[in-house]
Amino acid sequence: MAKTTGNILLAADDEFLLLSIKLLLEPHFTTVKTENNPERITALFDREHFDVVVLDMNFRHGDTTGNQGRFWLKKILNHSPDTQVILITAFADIQVAVDSIKEGALDFIVKPWQNEKLLSTVKAANLISQEKRKVRQLKSQQKTLVSALDKNYEPLIGISTSIAAIRKTIEKIAPTDAEVLITGQNGTGKEVIAREIHKHSNRADGIFMTLDVGALSESLFESELFGHKKGAFTDAKEERVGRFEAAAGGTLLLDEIGNLSLPLQAKLLTVLQHKKIVRLGTNDPVDVDVRIICATNANLQAMVKEGKFREDLLYRINTVEIHIPPLSERPEDIPQLLLHFLKKYAQKYQKAYLSVPDPVLTALQKYRWPGNIRELQHAVERAVIMCEGEVLQLEDFGSIQKQMSADFTFDYLNLEKLEAWAIRKAIAKHNGNISHAAEELGLSRGALYRRMETYGI
């Protein structure tokens, strides 16, 4: 007969009791130890973990109050809360038994015991103890994972009035479980804001999970969100929980919600309405305990009008709506964001004391940033890598400089600036060939050189 994994301690001063229970349990468990001196119990626990302790309530010979057993019961549970304690007494004192169970003992056995009953009680206690330990381990694993995931956390940076208003809204809505819809162009910080809501909510100790629902095929949608039982479909080789269950107690960000097909929108609406999911291959509804935040770069109101997005789903998900304007509409946020990314990448690439001169900063504030903050972040990383010396130049930011020239919108009608721009553009167009550039500009080579000197080109 295979032995069950379990470390069992028998604690009593009655040698006959110790021996007979040891003989009964040994064929069934990997380790069975005995201790006849209660003073040594805590020292034993310092050395190893016991799953179950079978403890004599009347340790000291002649003590019939059960107080000795209750004393050691408390000590054991203080030391090792997962350990299950079974008490043994010769006296069927129901009150003592009830009190001990209230104080944390699992069960109570009266002498003379029935072997079958004692064995099944120890087996059950061993199982409970190991399950409790597993749950404790999983909880601590979850804590570690949550804090590891939190390393991706970027603080919400910005001083613009729109970011200040968003911060205020976050303060108000974070402690509630209200559904939030975050809208804004790609790279504006929708995920950053969703994380900020989670971090300030009562769910902050739970997990924050993101799912790009727009990228899910019809066939994957249900198994990814609701999970499946083993064998629920051909590829379901093993049981798997879906995101709704995996994020239980936390927050789930459903990104790119505007890309969800109409049939999948209907499925999502059903879950949000009933707050229950059913794993594929089962019939058991499971309660959903997760805060849903949706994000999109699409105009869902317009999509409703076009019949591409369900109106009832929109009203389900947008109890509160947060719109993040594109970066070009809040250039006052750029200096702070720039400094933040500069610090981050200077540390990453071990380049201390980097600085950005004012003209470069002004140029960066004028740029349109079609990729928003993500583009700014990548541009700063590139500049940190490419810069020679400690002062960043516009060229270090890569293609931005070229695009800025292409984007030149003549929004400043200063003749000198226009002339300098035309000269730079002509030289770039002719790959640095001054004769050809001068010809295009209608100038002699000498006149072009003089102007280049004036403008520091």
Ligand SMILES: Nc1ncnc2c1ncn2[C@@H]1O[C@H](COP(=O)(O)OP(=O)(O)OP(=O)(O)O)[C@@H](O)[C@H]1O
């Ligand atoms: N206000 C902000 N403060 C600091 N970092 C930000 C801010 N907004 C965005 N970022 C950074 O910019 C990058 C893009 O942000 P995020 O992924 O949140 O944008 P998004 O709108 O969700 O993008 P997409 O629509 O492409 O999913 C991230 O690296 C993020 O850390």
